[in-house]
Amino acid sequence: MEDDSYSKLCAYENLEKAFRKARKGKTLKRYVIDFEKNLKENLLRLQSELLLQIYRPQPLETFILRDPKTRKISKADFRDRVIHHALCNIIEPMLEKEFIYDSFANRKGKGTLGAIKRFDVFKRKVSKNNTRACYVLKADVRHYFDTVDHAILLSILRRKIRDERVLWLVNLILGNHKSPEEGKGMPLGNLTSQFLANVYLNELDQHVKHILKARYYIRYVDDFVILSSSVEELKTYKEKINAFLHEKLALELHPDKSDILLLRQGIGFLGFRIFYHHRLIKQKNLRHFEKKFKEWKSLLGGRFEGRGCRETARLACVCSQCEHLLLSPEPFENVQPAFSPSA
Numbered sequence: 001m002e003d004d005s006y007s008k009l010c011a012y013e014n015l016e017k018a019f020r021k022a023r024k025g026k027t028l029k030r031y032v033i034d035f036e037k038n039l040k041e042n043l044l045r046l047q048s049e050l051l052l053q054i055y056r057p058q059p060l061e062t063f064i065l066r067d068p069k070t071r072k073i074s075k076a077d078f079r080d081r082v083i084h085h086a087l088c089n090i091i092e093p094m095l096e097k098e099f100i101y102d103s104f105a106n107r108k109g110k111g112t113l114g115a116i117k118r119f120d121v122f123k124r125k126v127s128k129n130n131t132r133a134c135y136v137l138k139a140d141v142r143h144y145f146d147t148v149d150h151a152i153l154l155s156i157l158r159r160k161i162r163d164e165r166v167l168w169l170v171n172l173i174l175g176n177h178k179s180p181e182e183g184k185g186m187p188l189g190n191l192t193s194q195f196l197a198n199v200y201l202n203e204l205d206q207h208v209k210h211i212l213k214a215r216y217y218i219r220y221v222d223d224f225v226i227l228s229s230s231v232e233e234l235k236t237y238k239e240k241i242n243a244f245l246h247e248k249l250a251l252e253l254h255p256d257k258s259d260i261l262l263l264r265q266g267i268g269f270l271g272f273r274i275f276y277h278h279r280l281i282k283q284k285n286l287r288h289f290e291k292k293f294k295e296w297k298s299l300l301g302g303r304f305e306g307r308g309c310r311e312t313a314r315l316a317c318v319c320s321q322c323e324h325l326l327l328s329p330e331p332f333e334n335v336q337p338a339f340s341p342s343a
Contacts, residue, residue, distance in 0.1 A: 003161065003166075005094075006165035015082065018083070019082050022085050035082075053165065056172070057080045057172065061077075081191065084192045102219065104118070105220045106194040112270045126228060133264075134263040135230070135260055135261065136225050137227075137237055138223075138225050138258070139223070139224055139226075139257070140258060141252070144221070145197065145222075147181075148200055149250045174186065197221060208226070212240060214237055216228065223270070238260070
């Protein structure tokens with residue numbers, strides 16, 4: 001059956017929907033206001049460029065963000081962000097249904113809260129309610145966004161997307177990122193990078209769940225954990241996963257960030273150090289919040305007078321770094337700061 005995805009992508013209604021998504025939270029930005037002044041004209045121009053396949057993205061604007069990790073972020077021009085949303089509007093429904101349940105990054109209804117809750121379920125099952133040892137393979141894909149292979153990614157997409165014009169657009173967006181090695185890498189900060197990162201590592205997810213038969217596996221972007229009562233089983237998983245990544249996806253596990261750990265020693269995952277009965281917020285996240293809090297305090301004047309900065313940071317960090325906990329009826333249950341607050 002002929003795939004007409006590209007025509008749907010280029011439809012004015014889809015571009016208008018994409019604009020609204022790209023604008024969300026940025027309505028007061030000058031570039032958004034300027035684009036919206038002549039909205040119909042701008043969208044029709046984008047539509048024409050796409051239909052004629054003469055669309056070319058603007059060079060990415062790059063900057064360094066320390067939050068608290070040092071990361072190189074690439075910012076796309078606003079009109080290109082509209083295109084990114086238009087693309088994802090079409091391909092996301094086609095591809096996300098193939099994702100496993102336990103992939104938690106950049107997905108509606110998932111996120112860090114879901115991953116932490118799932119970890120809690122798994123640790124109780126594997127440890128039989130803390131009556132036996134629970135081990136965790138905690139692993140990280142080395143330099144993931146810098147090493148995604150464009151040709152492999154396009155071959156994965158081609159299995160589900162038959163319209164070559166959609167693949168042309170994906171390739172154009174990928175090629176707009178200038179990396180040290182041609183044909184590799186995706187920019188941090190782009191909507192398309194977030195989604196395609198899940199598409200690429202869905203290959204690993206399928207292998208782990210259906211070939212290796214690992215029951216207690218959770219992935220969040222390029223970080224993943226597997227829980228088991230057997231160290232030997234986790235060693236086998238680690239070896240086979242690294243071989244799969246190398247052979248099929250041109251990736252590898254980070255040698256310094258892929259270890260088998262005992263749960264009772266604490267597992268660092270998604271900003272927490274997780275134990276059986278409680279979690280600790282990592283010190284670096286507390287320090288990062290305290291810095292931000294002092295900036296807010298200076299902007300807001302004396303509104304926080306009478307509260308110690310560290311005391312307030314201890315509570316507010318839970319809301320800021322782990323804002324998902326606010327969705328829980330008891331947001332601070334089983335969450336502790338990774339330090340002893342002063343009296």
